[in-house]
Amino acid sequence: MAADWLQQLVDDGIVGPDQLSEAGDLAASMGITPEDALVKQGYTTADVVAKYKAKQFGYEFVDLEGAEISGTVIELVPESVARENNVMPLNLDGDRLVVAVVDPMDYAVLDKLRFILNRDVQVVMSPKESILAAINRHYGQSETESVDSMLQEFTETAIDFTETEAGADVTEEDENAPIVRLVNLILSEAVKMRASDVHIEPFEDRIRVRYRIDGVLIERDSPPRRLLGSMVSRVKIMASMDIAEKRRCQDGRIKSRIAGKELDFRVSILPTNHGQAIVLRILDRDNIKIGIRNLGFSEENYRTFQNIIRRPNGIFLVTGPTGSGKTTTLYSALGELNRPDRKIITAEDPVEYLLPGINQCEVRHSIGLNFARIIRAMLRQAPNVILVGEIRDLETAEMAIQASLTGHLVFSTLHTNDAPGSVTRLVDMGVQPFLVASSVMAVLAQRLVRVVCEKCKDPHQPEPSEIEFFELTADQLESATFVRGKGCNACAHTGYKGRKAVFELMTMNSSLRDMAFRSEPTQAIRRQAQLFGMKSLDMDALDKAIKGITSLAEVYKLKKGGH
Numbered sequence: 001m002a003a004d005w006l007q008q009l010v011d012d013g014i015v016g017p018d019q020l021s022e023a024g025d026l027a028a029s030m031g032i033t034p035e036d037a038l039v040k041q042g043y044t045t046a047d048v049v050a051k052y053k054a055k056q057f058g059y060e061f062v063d064l065e066g067a068e069i070s071g072t073v074i075e076l077v078p079e080s081v082a083r084e085n086n087v088m089p090l091n092l093d094g095d096r097l098v099v100a101v102v103d104p105m106d107y108a109v110l111d112k113l114r115f116i117l118n119r120d121v122q123v124v125m126s127p128k129e130s131i132l133a134a135i136n137r138h139y140g141q142s143e144t145e146s147v148d149s150m151l152q153e154f155t156e157t158a159i160d161f162t163e164t165e166a167g168a169d170v171t172e173e174d175e176n177a178p179i180v181r182l183v184n185l186i187l188s189e190a191v192k193m194r195a196s197d198v199h200i201e202p203f204e205d206r207i208r209v210r211y212r213i214d215g216v217l218i219e220r221d222s223p224p225r226r227l228l229g230s231m232v233s234r235v236k237i238m239a240s241m242d243i244a245e246k247r248r249c250q251d252g253r254i255k256s257r258i259a260g261k262e263l264d265f266r267v268s269i270l271p272t273n274h275g276q277a278i279v280l281r282i283l284d285r286d287n288i289k290i291g292i293r294n295l296g297f298s299e300e301n302y303r304t305f306q307n308i309i310r311r312p313n314g315i316f317l318v319t320g321p322t323g324s325g326k327t328t329t330l331y332s333a334l335g336e337l338n339r340p341d342r343k344i345i346t347a348e349d350p351v352e353y354l355l356p357g358i359n360q361c362e363v364r365h366s367i368g369l370n371f372a373r374i375i376r377a378m379l380r381q382a383p384n385v386i387l388v389g390e391i392r393d394l395e396t397a398e399m400a401i402q403a404s405l406t407g408h409l410v411f412s413t414l415h416t417n418d419a420p421g422s423v424t425r426l427v428d429m430g431v432q433p434f435l436v437a438s439s440v441m442a443v444l445a446q447r448l449v450r451v452v453c454e455k456c457k458d459p460h461q462p463e464p465s466e467i468e469f470f471e472l473t474a475d476q477l478e479s480a481t482f483v484r485g486k487g488c489n490a491c492a493h494t495g496y497k498g499r500k501a502v503f504e505l506m507t508m509n510s511s512l513r514d515m516a517f518r519s520e521p522t523q524a525i526r527r528q529a530q531l532f533g534m535k536s537l538d539m540d541a542l543d544k545a546i547k548g549i550t551s552l553a554e555v556y557k558l559k560k561g562g563h
Contacts, residue, residue: 006020006034006035006052008052008056009038009044009048009049009052014044014048014052015038015043015044019038019041019043020034020038022041023035023037023038023041023043024037026040026041035049035053046127046128046129046130047063047127047130049127050102050125050126050127050130053125054104054124054125057104057105057125059104059123059124059125060124060125061124061125061126062090062100062124062125062126063126063130064088064100064126064130064131064133064134065130065133067090067134069088069089069090069091069134069138070091072092073089073090073091073092073097074089074138074139074489075488075489076089076097076117076489077089077097077099077113077117077489078489078492078493079135079139079489080193080218080220080492081112081113081116081493082135082139083132083135084220084221085101085109085112085113086101086102086128086131086132087099087100087101087109087113087131088100088126088131088134088135088138090124093122095119095120096119096120096121096122097117097119097120097121097122098121098122098123098124099113099121099122099123099124100124100125100126100130100131100134101123101124101125101126101131102125102126102127102128102131104123104125110123116487116493117493118487147182147185147186147189147220147221151182151221151222151223151224179227179230179231179233179234180234182223182227182231183231183234183235183238186198186200186209186220187256187258187265187280188258188259189211189220190211190280190282191258191259191261191263191282191284192259193211193213193218193492194213194214194497194498195211195212195213195218195282196212196213196215196281196282196323197211197212197279197280197281197282198210198211198212198265198278198279198280198282199211199212199217199277199278199279200231200235200277200278200279200280201272201277201278202225202228202272202274202275202276202277203225203274204225204274205225206222206223206224206225207222207223207224207225207227207228207231208222209221209222209223213492213494214450214494214496214497214498214499215323215448215450215499216494218492228275228276229275231278232269232275232276232278235254235267235269235278235280236250236252236269238254238256238267239252239253239254239265239267240252240253241267241269246271246276247271248271249268249269249270249271250267250268250269251266251267251268251269251350252266252267252269253265253266253267253350254267254280261284261286262285263282263283263284264282264283264285264352264353265280265281265282265283266280266281266283266350266352267279267280267281268280268281283352283353285353285354287328288327288328288331288332288335288353288355289335290328290332291332291335291336292305292306292332292333292336295325295328295329295332295500295501296500296501296502296503296544296549297503298503298535298540298543300533301503301505301535301540304442304505304507305333305444305505308441308442308507309333309336309337309409310337311409311441312407312409313404313405313406313407313408313409314404314409314410314439314440314441315400315401315404315410315411315412315439315440315441316333316409316410316411316412316441316442316443316444317391317412317413317414317422317440317442317443317444318330318411318412318413318414318443318444318445318446319413319414319415319416319417319418319419319421319422319443319444319445319446320413320415320445320446320447321415321417321447322415323448324446324447324448324501325446325448325499325501326413326446327352327353327413328501329444329446329501330387330411330413331353331355333411334346334355334358334385334387334411335355337385338355338357338358342384342385343359343381343382343383343384343385344357344358344359344383344384344385344386344387345358345359345360345361345378345381345383345385345386345387346358346359346360346361346386346387346388346389347361347363347371347374347375347378347386347387347388347389348360348361348362348363348387348389349362349363349371349389349390350362350363359381359383361374361378363389370395370396371388371389371390371391371392371395371396371399372395372396372398372399375388375396375399375400375403376399378403379403379406379408383408384408384409385408385409385410385411386400386403386408386409386410386411387410387411387412388400388410388411388412389412389413390412390413390414390415391412391413391414391426391429393429394429394430394431397426397429397430397431398431398435400412401431401435401436401439404439405435405438405439414426416445417445418445418504418522418526418536418537419443419444419445419504419505419506419529419534420443420506420522420523420525420526420529421522422440422443422445423436423440423443423512423516423522423525424519424521424522424525426440427516427519433516433517433518433519434517436516436517437508437513437514437516437517438513440508440516441507441508442505442506442507442508443505443506443508444503444504444505444506445503445504445505445506445537446501446502446503446504446537447501447502447537447541447558448499448500448501448502449499449500449501449502449541449544449550449554449555449558450494450496450498450499450550450551450554451496451497451498451499451500451549451550452483452484452485452495452496452497452548452549452550452551453485453487453488453490453491453494453495453496453497454497455488455490455491455497456485456486456487456488456490456491456495457483457484457485457486457495457548458483458484458485458486459481459482459483460482460483460484460551460552461482462477462482462552466552469556470542470552470555476546479546480545480546480547480548481546481547481548482545482546482548482551482552483548483551484551484552484553485497485551495551496551496554500544500549500550502537502538502540502541502544502558503535503537503540504534504535504536504537504540505534505535506529506534507532507534509532511528511532512525512528512529512532515528537558538555538558538559541554541555541558541559542555
């Protein structure tokens with residue numbers, strides 16, 4: 001039984017009953033709506049369909065062709081939200097936002113808009129094509145294709161992409177092939193949105209695409225499941241991987257120029273039960289050029305850090321989980337030390353960023369070239385400074401310690417939760433306590449917290465429960481400038497833009513060396529280090545919240561993480 005408004009099209013002589021029936025059959029076979037099928041077959045136009053639909057549901061129909069919308073209204077809805085949900089903000093009626101939608105009965109979209117915008121929404125109707133054209137016109141995307149429009153094209157057409165791994169659509173030369181354009185658009189959109197990673201994950205009925213922005217995964221539209229083979233092949237061709245291999249994990253690298261910047265993408269492919277999952281880590285060289293001053297050090301920690309990296313020998317460890325900015329901190333330190341009179345060699349797995357003037361060596365397990373062997377060979381190259389990507393085992397730890405004891409400055413990373421824990425971790429690995437005590441000169445633990453967006457930050461008065469939880473003193477409250485972000489177009493309505501590191505810097509002294517020598521527990525070392533002035537991670541994060549750099553919500557997340 002056709003909907004009332006579809007029957008009205010027949011009654012008014014817009015379409016014939018046979019045409020409506022044919023559209024119904026086509027809609028069922030292609031998985032689209034009958035009205036889309038009518039338009040696709042050319043029996044009527046999208047405008048006519050939208051007018052009848054609006055009349056049926058009692059909504060106003062708006063022609064968006066040539067409509068002028070103020071920039072203030074456009075800023076209320078981020079481009080990603082407008083494209084993802086096919087909505088277009090039109091004007092403000094008091095505090096209520098008037099938006100054009102395709103389907104006014106899609107309550108999930110309306111609820112999402114009300115939640116994101118934190119205001120009431122009034123709905124008017126327009127055809128999908130008109131809304132997309134208006135988005136392109138007003139969000140400055142008219143000249144460039146978007147991922148959304150590309151996916152829409154794939155979803156609405158019956159282009160057949162077979163699972164063959166080397167089809168015509170993925171050849172390197174054909175830059176106009178739909179799959180090539182789609183993958184390029186995904187990468188360029190991720191870079192534009194400041195993402196650090198792109199995740200392309202296959203499931204039973206769809207492919208999920210997510211971007212990690214400021215440490216948080218944001219989901220994008222899902223490409224149809226049938227595109228998986230072609231997308232994987234395209235990425236593999238770009239990364240010079242084996243297209244025919246589907247059962248093994250693979251790693252590769254893509255060099256690309258996006259928006260005038262030379263970028264590297266580190267590619268990891270993992271076979272799952274639904275197909276091959278892809279993760280692309282975006283390596284932007286500008287990220288490591290921020291300089292030590294801009295990492296987020298307090299004045300006291302900055303001075304201490306500068307003194308540590310200028311010592312002639314010893315080990316300096318940076319600890320924290322994956323994605324906490326350890327590499328950026330170490331590269332910033334190397335950049336500071338990189339002078340013509342110093343020889344710097346690194347051993348990395350893999351080499352992420354290419355640094356001019358520094359000898360970088362990559363671990364190759366397939367030929368037995370591991371960290372320990374590289375360090376042994378490094379010492380014959382007479383370096384002043386050595387960077388060991390990560391201390392993972394006893395052999396690497398002992399080689400790094402031997403290097404530090406023979407007059408080299410050694411930088412490395414370790415996976416521990418805090419600074420004092422790294423001392424006990426090395427002992428647990430099997431390193432002799434006296435070697436740890438004599439070689440480690442300082443340990444820096446770090447995490448990343450999101451920075452409140454400059455454009456939409458507002459003063460925030462903490463609740464009494466927050467004051468109690470964070471144990472804020474009267475002096476702190478008096479001098480504090482607490483802020484939080486309302487959410488705007490610049491920060492995609494998250495309230496945050498960018499991240500800063502928070503630090504816990506433990507400098508070894510005679511008392512801490514004695515404790516390390518006696519293999520004392522982490523808690524005892526922590527208490528002693530705090531007596532000597534070490535600030536914990538959450539204390540440093542709270543200081544940044546008091547100065548209005550981050551929000552109390554971010555400090556809460558850090559504290560609840562157990563640090």
